[in-house]
Amino acid sequence: MSNSINTSEIIFTNEKMAQALHTAAKKIAPLWPLENFVAVNPYLGLSGHSFESIARQLSFQAGIQTTMPRDYYLKAIQENKLLLEDIEIVLAKNKTIEYDDAPSFIRDLKSKDFEKVKTPKVNTVAEVARKISSANWPDFMLDCISSWASSYFDQAQSQWKKDKHQLSLFSAWKIEAETNRSPSLMGLKGFHQLITELPDNPTEAAKIAIDSLGLDEEALPIYLHSLLLRVGGWSSYIAHFDWDSNRYGREEELVSEFLSILVCWEYGIFNALKNPVLESQWKIAKEEMIKKGFSEGSNSAISDLLILQEAYDLSAQRKLTGKFKVKVQSNQENIKCKVQAVFCIDVRSEVYRRNLESVAPEFETLGFAGFFGFPINFVKVGHDDGYDQCPALIPSGYKVLEKIDDQNQNEKVILRRKLNRAFSFAWKSFKSSAITSFGFVSPVGLSLLPKLFTDSFGITRPVPHPQHNGLSKKEIENLSVDIESRQNGGQITGIPLADRVNMAKGALQAMSLTNNFARMIMIVGHGSTSVNNPHASGLDCGACAGQSGEANAKVASVILNDKEVRRQLAIDNIFIPDTTYFLACLHDTTTDEVSLFNTDLVPDSHQEDLENIKQRIRQAGKSARAERVLRMSMEGDGDIDSFVRSRSNDWSQIRPEWGLAGCSSFVVAPRTITRGLNLEGRSFLHSYNWKDDKGFAVLEAIMTAPMIVTSWINLQYYASTVDNKHFGSGNKTLHNVTSGVGVLEGFAGDLRSGLPMQSIYDGVNYQHEPLRLSVVINAPKEAMIQMLEKHDSVRELCDNRWIFLMAMNDEGEVTDIYDGELKWKKLNVEEGIFERNEKLIEELV
Template sequence: MTQAALAMSMTAPDPVEARPDARLVARIDSACQRIAPLWPLKQFVAVNPFLGFTGQSFAATAATFERVVRTRMLMPRAFYRQALDDGLIDDAALTQALSVHPSAGLDVDQLMQKARVEAGPSSPPAVVATVAEVLDRLAQGDRYVSLVAFMIDEISAFCASYFDEGQANWPNPARKLRPYAAWRKLAAYDRNPEVMGLTGFRKAVAGLPADPLQAIGLIIDRLGIPERAVEDYLVRALFDLGGWSAYARYIGWSAALDGRRDDTLRELMAIRLAWGFALFQARTDAAFKLAWAQAMEEAARLPADHRLEETPELAVDLVLHEAYEIAVRQKLVAKLATAARASARMPERPPLQAAFCIDVRSEIFRRALETVYPHAETIGFAGFFGFPIEYVPIGHASGGAQCPVLLKPAFIVCEAVKGADDVAEAEVLGLRLLRRRAAKAWKSFKVSAVSSFSFVETAGLGFAAKIATDSAGVTRPVPSPVVDGLDPEIAARVGPRLTPGELGGRVTGFNDAQRVAMAEAVLRAMSLTGPFARLVLLAGHGSTTVNNPHASGLDCGACGGHTGEANARVAAAVLNDAGVREGLRAKGIDVPADCWFIGALHDTTTDAVTLFDEDDVPAGLAPDLAQLKARLADAGRLARRERSALLGIRDAVDVDGALIARSRDWSQVRPEWGLAGNAVFIAAPRSFTRGLDLGGRAFLHSYEAGRDDGHRTLELIMTAPMVVASWINLQYYGSTVNNAAFGSGNKVLHNIVGQLGVLEGNAGDLRSGLPWQSVHDGTRFIHEPVRLNVFIAAPESAMDEIMQRHEGVRDLVGNGWVMLHSLGDQGATIRRCVRPGVWRPHECAGAPRAERDAPRHVLTAS
């Protein structure tokens, strides 16, 4: 059959058959909800890998992963043993941890004895086995005949071609069909399984129902999965393809934001189960039948809950982990409780107010700016600055969402050349389109089947000089992300067309009332209602790296994995608009005429801050602007000194040059540490933490309860920034405790697939989470695996009410995924929320200064 005929045959859908019963559909959907979404590389954002399990406790989830998914979500026991040896965990922490988990049935002495020996097999009472796993057991672990690995490779190859976003030269001919239908059509021509000895594979697939739900129902029935184990079996099947399942979940998540339903994950489940069923059909020997019958007998005896006494080795490690976190939390609470409160006397009207993203990397720069500019006031706020926009670069028909992934963009901002005529704008557009087309043609030439070989032979030496200068960091392997390859004079004028007279025409959906409402909302959410400084800096952030598939993961998560430049410039333009300020005065917010908002971008790799639209700043503020630029440069140098120590370049003669060189080095696997080390979220006035060195580990959100009528801002903080911070924290946690399961492995071995994600090597499942190099420096862990500690200076009753209204927040706190604390008496009193309505004083609020001043300790690898 020709390629054209094959493609035509794959556009005709199979007839739809009867739907399965509602109970099975509910179980399928419940299993799908267990999967956390994975955003593609172009907008890679942090996601809690345990998102589908927050409705149960942290301990129960650890047991579920041991019993069902067959993977750990705790560190190896040697890690905790080393923490004991180093004195990081004391008897008091062990005693407190045992009180949290009394079902472990241990005392301190027994726990210490257990910690001194290596953990034996976890041996849960029963597990849900898959067909491929049983076959692998019969093969006695021979990796060359592993059917689990073969199955994953085959499904992954299909997914890579089906979901491809432009990387493949030869598109999947069945892509117009839904995933399950496309896979069945291709499977009819695929002889790979039968070459591997799976006789009758194509016949087994062809005999399945065309409807994916009907197929799942038939397979569950034919395999004889016990009623008790059906949902666990479905969960296990999806986790076998954890990366592609997560990407399919992302597709459904995105559709839900648009008010649509997408069943891609259901269909991927059907593909995975169909593979298992084909394996089942291919084996008729007595050994397999006996092994499968035994596996189903074990599955029928699955426990009704996740009691720790049924998994004694897990119980030991869980208590040790709890003790480790308690010890970390004690030092943190002691530090906050005894911190000096804003020793510097602040002027009534500060010379500068600078708002930065709550990102932990901003904490270092804010502290540096306050050091070199003592009377400046810094503010923490989500980096999209309250403007959920879709930003469309010039020359593009659509753009990306510049807002947290929990939100849907409300407005569209189109890039244009500010103050330019149509000829100048056409010049910029033409240059970008020409560059894009030339790059596409060049890539096609380099990778085509014929020209690629002759290209290497004839042109290879011509690239020797460029390779040498790129390797030395003299030139960049790719164009600078700031100018996008344009002439610098033109690039300086490119940006959102957001001058006051043009806002209505260039920003879709904005009207006068909406601009005023959004300006009021963002100022009140930042507790910035007066007095206003003469200059107010709105600093988004981004990262400068090259040859880094996960580069967007170092940009602003609050901006959907993009830099915060567009949001900062939009917010500044709106807040500088005379009509908006008039509307704000009517709402009780008086922004003086000599106050100007200016957008900026903080590069977290180099700690350079770029100011935008400087030519719009009134002439009377020129001295203030010059002062700001000088202080930002000083703060950048100070911040680079601090970051250089953790990057291992403290002995460099030119620290500034060394850090800038990392941003250009295409071989650098650790251009910066991102959010590694994050452990704290604080929503309070800056006076609570000013002067306190939090080591770049704290999300700092400005909040003043006295200015928050009805606690509306508090509700926004607890339902959005706090949740996003927990996602970041748990992604780093998962990538640290078990990078093989929740991370993306060795960055050096990554291969981009479909422009969507990465494989580790040339096959296997799509990898999710962070690379190993994001949490470990080769000899020690840089990230400590602790759950997020949240401290909020607000009435406990108000936080209780918010948790009662929002189930997701209540689950995070009540089930131990975040540790919520209240800050009272200017931070001197700290109480922990055990569950909504129950708050208890923290035992270590009065720890001695020697303890709270102890240096940060990083554990070596085990």
């Protein structure tokens, strides 16, 4: 081995190094690929610490912002969205800052020059090297890593592939680094030789690199986490492999391997450029990591902004709880329910549910996670592989095949889809390969001019959901699911009867739907329709792993209509009447149209009910579109229906819909409490009746699954809003899909995570307000405390104020808020507080 590797001062053993890498890796949240782009809390590995301490830590380690700029909050004060009284409440709680009142705090805040405040920040080797040389080493390192990762993780986008021989992550990178002369050409003389001399084992290589850099046990955790945050997109993408492996009971350490790569890069830069100045500056950087640390990695600006953010959350809670206090009681009890419709808890469903019940008083809507309690792996007709249709928190259970009941038609569809896929692959190869692409542009490109013209001017037919590609309208209507358990091509498909019964029972109990069944019950999944949209799956159902909820709705309806399933449910005192029929449906959240599936199977006795449903969903869709269009840039008095539908077909549309922008609360209660309330498409709604929940098993399931998932969604939108540079994906118009797994903003840089700016900002105003999730549950406070005592991960979210937990009584009034350490405190929704706030603002001005 060359003398360039100095092992004279060994600080870490292999075991200690492996543990340090593992600990840092666990702080990185997963990021799923574009085909199932589900929302993830980007602070996932950090929730064991308070929101405020993580805000300071992230600022110190990577310059990451966790609040909005000062002017955002000052504007919110003027708009009555942030109350001065709430600022005073927060100031009174914060013992480190003393102000007489909110106006004096605001005056002092305005006088500060935030731009001149120097925020302490960790410096890596590459960043130290940039300060003493003319080269931008951090960007060069990032571009090299991103280029290599794009090749390694390519998902059939590239036509010319490198043969990686099934190499591990670290081994594949090391081989590439040993032969790549780009670093040497940039001035890192001997870089490839330095990497060649490192061991092939990633932990051993990282240990030698860390020893060479002279990092001690106190600085190492800060440094390692900072490195991962510098390449946060690829780190998060790699983390999803570890997450999925863990979900299915396997152990992988791919993020640890990737971190070893980053450490070795730093080692290579340091030793290739080593000189007295670099060594001196690096020594200072290491000392600052320890001296300034997490607690000292703050400044008055961050503290001030954290006060404003907490007050902003409090003010939003006042408005939410105030709505429940003044709610006018519905006369629903006097109307016989003819149809029940189970929607996903998604905030977009709140708008449609409210409009449906408005035009159809005989309808009752319920909220439940959009996979409806049926975690399946779904294989589309004519496809060989399936995809999970369940939340990322749980593994899929059973492989379910799509089918068409007419066997001759089924075989034709299978053949046609396989031919279409073969043709698509050949066409893509011709269009994208390095040689034939030149022939594609001239002769073939001209033939696409008519399509380019019609697409550009909106002269298009409705775009089918990707699940229906290659099928005619009649075939789509006849698509069904095969739930019969059988051997199929060497694997077991379908769901055994006993498991169908258990899943049906669990789903009905979790929906609080175990009695008073209507004649027709709609199981309404949801999906979205858009074109030329890399993040399209992010608008589909997160509970279905970024897929449409159509398959789950069909599986649920088939099982719940099964006579044998119903017979066995009756043994457990769940009696579904023979007159009740479950109908699978799909809500398109872009157009607010609801599709009904397999209507030819609806009994003659229910045809009148079916016609009523068709009429009512048309009326509700028209009403919902009229409401949603208020958030869109529609000019003049045009046809609202045509305007909304055209957005789903417009290849240049950067905002086909607003998705879950605005999500800020999660209400768990009977629909009788929330019915008639306008929650403005900002609230997740889960049906729950605690009086029917013996032992509170359903409450436990809600607080450990849907509550976690809704916080993931809320915090993804929050982080994408407060710091789109680090936790969002930038400008959608600059996106380039890389490797088929994610997007770059422009031609280089890190893989972008989170949401595009166009998903949260309309160019003038933020359509998503950065508010932490307020969870309102109608259940005994003692029962909720039991769940927090039982589940540490849930308690961490509440204790550390990543979410706010509130209790609602049976009259529908929010009475208490969780105050940490398994204690509650009373909520005081004061009358007239908004009017008093306006007077305070006048005094301030």
